[in-house]
Amino acid sequence: MIIAEIGTSHEGSKEKARKLIDAACDAGADYVKFQWVYASEILHPDTGFVKLPTGNIPLYERFKELECPVSFYKEMLDYVHSKGKKFICSPFGLQSLKELLEIHPDAVKIASPELNHYKMLEALADYRKNKCEKTPVILSSGVSTLSDIEKALSITGKDNVSLLHCITSYPAPENEYNLRLIKNLSNILGIPCGVSDHSLDPILVPALSVACGGTIIEKHITLSRKTSGLDDPVALEPEQFGFMSHIVNQAKATLNHYGIETGTKRIIDQISEQFGSEKVEKVLGTGIKELAPSESLNYGRTNRSLHFMKEFEKGHVINEEDIGILRTEKVLTPGITPEYYDLVIGKTLSRNVKSGSGVQFEDLM
Incomplete structure (x- = not known):
């Protein structure tokens, strides 16, 4: 599953949002992802400032600028479906979750900072319990411990739930990704695992995540890294995203053709030829769940x-x-x-x- 994370890169423009959806679909995404933002669900007004090309502005006000009506998300869901793709979205509190569920997304993504928003997880679990078909849920696990993940899963349950290994750092250093953790987390928790990749390279982490048993790759997409979206500097432009999708599909084909053991070795060998075996070994890591150095101070x-x-x-x-x-x-x-x-x-x-x-x-x- 390839997820193109538009997030808030549309900046409230329906025209730009449709262009981003078009770009994501053309670049090979299976799911197109948005973020349902209400500033008051995320931050206190006095939380501080964010640096933008136009200067420092209050972070709370920046999120206020990104708020959109329910009709915006419904139109985007319908447009994604018209392209033959699936719509996924991240809520950030009880109001956005309620409104998101009312438009029936194809999946709900819980972002890393909300992994311990237990009130929201409980509301999501209650909704899924009362439905005959459980809405798929994807949990992201940046800046979290194993016990944090287990606590969240004790609320959501594991039925139709997947996990994304993640480093909450922008950009995230490839050397800290510890991709061997994907298979270990899947074995420990008993659910499918993938990776939410905030690194800048379109090949290294995505291809190696497939070799490590990943079933999902999520990466930000933008029309241009030079635009003013909050995540645009760490997103892939459409051509890069398309190249990533091609590499991921090649890696999947390698596993299917050669089998897991031989296919994994071939992928790692091919990536090592390009990036060097020392670099690749650092990206693969120890497989032990720890906070990455780049995110540990933000826990x-x-x-x-x-x-x-x-x-x-x-x-x-x-x-x-x-x-x-x-x-x-x-x-x-x-x-x-x-x-x-x-x-x-x-x-x-x-x-x-x-x-x-x-x-x-x-x-x-």
Whole structure:
């Protein structure tokens, strides 16, 4: 399965979104993927700034600019289907998940930072439990531990669920990809695994992921790396994406023709001729699940934690509107993990707290 991640590269333009869909389909994608963005589901307004060619702007405001109505996504789903391809989308909270499920996507992708958004995972699990046919779910596992993945799967279940090994770094260093982990994760967890690739090369990680047993490759696509989309600098342009699809299909054909053992060796040997055996061995890695060096400092900041949405004084009784399950990102302090959300609601504050600050156990009586 080849997923072309458009994400928010369309920047709200239907015309650009259709051009991206056309490019993805022509470049060999099986699935075309979008992101259903509501800024308030992702970040606190005081989270910090993002560097863009036009200067530094508040990250929250940048996400606000990327919000689209339900009709936008429905039109894109219909257009993807008209091209004979499948539509997949990432929600980032309860509202976007509800609206996404109402248009019946071909699959739901849970992005790496939302792997511990337990309230959203629970809502998704409830929806799938009440349907005769379970909507396929793909979980991404960047900036996560094995126990984080197992916790998420304990909520979603494993029926029609796949996993993407991922490094949450933009761009992600190929040497840190540890692709031998794909087969190990699949064996440990008992579900199909692939890779979400944020590296810049169209061949190295995608081809080797097939050799390592990967069943899915996801990569960003853009009309041009010089445009202003948030992920455009690490995306493949259409010609590169098409080349990647060709290489992936060649690798699949090699496995089918020669069998797993001989086919895997042939793929690795061919890639080693181009990139060098030392480089390839580093990309293949140890197969042990660890945080990659490039993402380890973001653990607890990129994924979700609990944050106060306003400034509150000591003695305030916390209700659901007071707490956000958010990414910490830039300048705020991470809070306790979302698994404690229900415990926090109804508690009384033991001290004054600032808007945006991460919830700490010391804040609660």
